[in-house]
Amino acid sequence: MKKKIGFIAVIGIFLILAINADFSGGNGTEVNYGLFTLVPPVVAIVLAFITKDVIISLFLGVFSGAFVLHLADSNFVVAFVQAFLSVVDYALISLSDPWNAGIILQVLTIGGLIALMTKIGGAKAVAAALSNKAKGPRSAQVITWILGILMFFDDYANSLIVGPVMRPVTDEKHISREKLAFIVDATAAPIAGIALISTWVGYEVGLIKDGYESIGQSVNAYGIFIETLPYRFYNFLMLAFVLATALLLREFGPMLNAEKRARENKAKDFDDFAVETSKEVEDMEPAEGVKLSIWNMIVPIGTLIVSAFIGFYFNGYNSIMESGENATIAILEANPLSFLAIQETFGASDASIVLFQAALLSSLVAMAMGVSQKAFTWTESVAVWINGMKSLIITGAILLLAWSLSTVIGELGTAEFLVSLLSDSMPVFLLPTIIFILGAVTSFATGTSYGTMGILMPLAIPLAAALSTDPEFVIMTTGAVLTGAIFGDHCSPISDTTILSSMGSGVDHLDHVKTQLLYALVVGVISCLFGFIPVGLGVPIWIAMPVALLVTVGVVYFLGTRVDEVSEDKLAEKN
Structure with missing residues (x-):
């Protein structure tokens, strides 16, 4: 009953807001979706937790985004019909992409x-x-x-x-499927994103090259990529976190x-x-x-x-x-x-x-x-x-809907809207941290680290260069884009790697998301407090990274509760 009430409440609130929405821009012709750019990811994520059904949640996320797009130039009834037809179009477009x-x-x-x-x-x-x-x-x-x-x-x-x-x-060995999915997910994108040779490198290097060219600098993009590795706090800290929970046999939260x-x-x-x-x-x-x-x-x-x-x-x-x-x-x-x-x-x-x-x-x-x-x-x-x-x-069906959601999010300008909320003014030393958080929020909402990197990199590098003349500051900000995108993607319920990890490990997708989310957030907070903020203030990376690693292990030890192995004799007694 609570699920049904929550489901109806989310849809009802959305429809009431949509009916009274005004998408006109300042000059009367420009479309300004404002907060409605956040509708598709919010609907998809909230309903996923309420209904426990990823397929329906993703479908309604795509539908709601298409509805907002059509509502800008149509009445309610026409927009509703067109939105349903657009869902089919988005799916076909996604599937037709090689x-x-x-x-x-x-x-x-x-x-x-x-x-x-x-x-x-x-x-x-x-x-x-x-x-x-x-x-x-x-x-x-x-x-x-x-x-x-x-x-x-x-x-x-x-x-x-x-x-x-x-x-x-x-x-x-009586390890939960949720823990298996977490280990798999935590060694997927976090590893591929920092590997010297992987399917990710070309994309990341290309973005770095374009970003530096936008500020008039011709650089060895692969060399810059290597230089960003020490600043990829989340990637390294997540790997250390997983190993610490395994060796110490300590867990906390769900x-x-x-x-x-x-x-x-x-x-x-x-x-x-x-x-x-x-x-x-x-x-x-x-x-x-x-x-x-x-x-x-x-x-x-x-x-x-x-x-x-x-x-x-x-x-x-x-x-x-x-x-x-x-x-x-x-x-x-x-x-x-x-x-x-x-x-x-x-x-x-x-x-x-x-x-x-x-x-x-x-x-x-x-x-x-x-x-x-x-x-x-x-x-x-x-x-x-x-x-x-x-x-x-x-899994294929979920991926197809996730890609469709990414398309409609792109048309609404969700990521650009999120960027505009934080990029107006900020203290210089906080830029890497804010970029990291913005990348995390954007990739969590959109379910794609690739898309987030592609949107933020052209903004982050010029912004960092404008705020500081220190080349190292631009490099750490570049690293913040790459690792922030992976952080959000890692814990997003609509991320393809999150979906594949739960399916491959044989665990319910939402159970994987719920048990993994707190761990990802803890490592993300450590990355900010003991990583990006200190280096933004000028603390050398060779000090910041070891301290962050020690804090990560300490959090597992002091916050975690030991879950010892249970002997077969005890199991037999319980059963």
């Missing part, structure tokens, strides 16, 4: 790959091997953290691989309750907490008679990683040779295998297409291995692959 289509194909294909590896016993063999290494909750979480770091080259690949691989291990619940249940009871979409993959036991071998997962996953690296290189190489700058082309022609050449090609590659191709190749390898081991025939292997894809169809 990048988005590649991401959906990649997601579905990796779902099929996971099903194949499960059927030939690879997943179970790896889980058994890792279980031998993982003696308890502490080591199981550390192993998950290490695997997440090893998937540094792409955040999507991290979210889709680490969760399903480690899920049986963490279940056996995660503490989730972990206590997990410790008190046998591994077989974990299915009670799994989302329906993950059960199709989980229920696919190895084919009868198949000999369990870790190579049945190592070979397909190794193929995925190796082919992805090769694909990043050649895809980026071809892109640069076709339409790249002369200087970059010269680097590839002079020394095509140098570190700089590899970095440039990785940055110029289309990650969505490359990872789809790599997943497809890996699936074929897994099929061939299964057929050779008589786990299934070629016809049956295709059926297994497609069945695995079905388990992630809902």
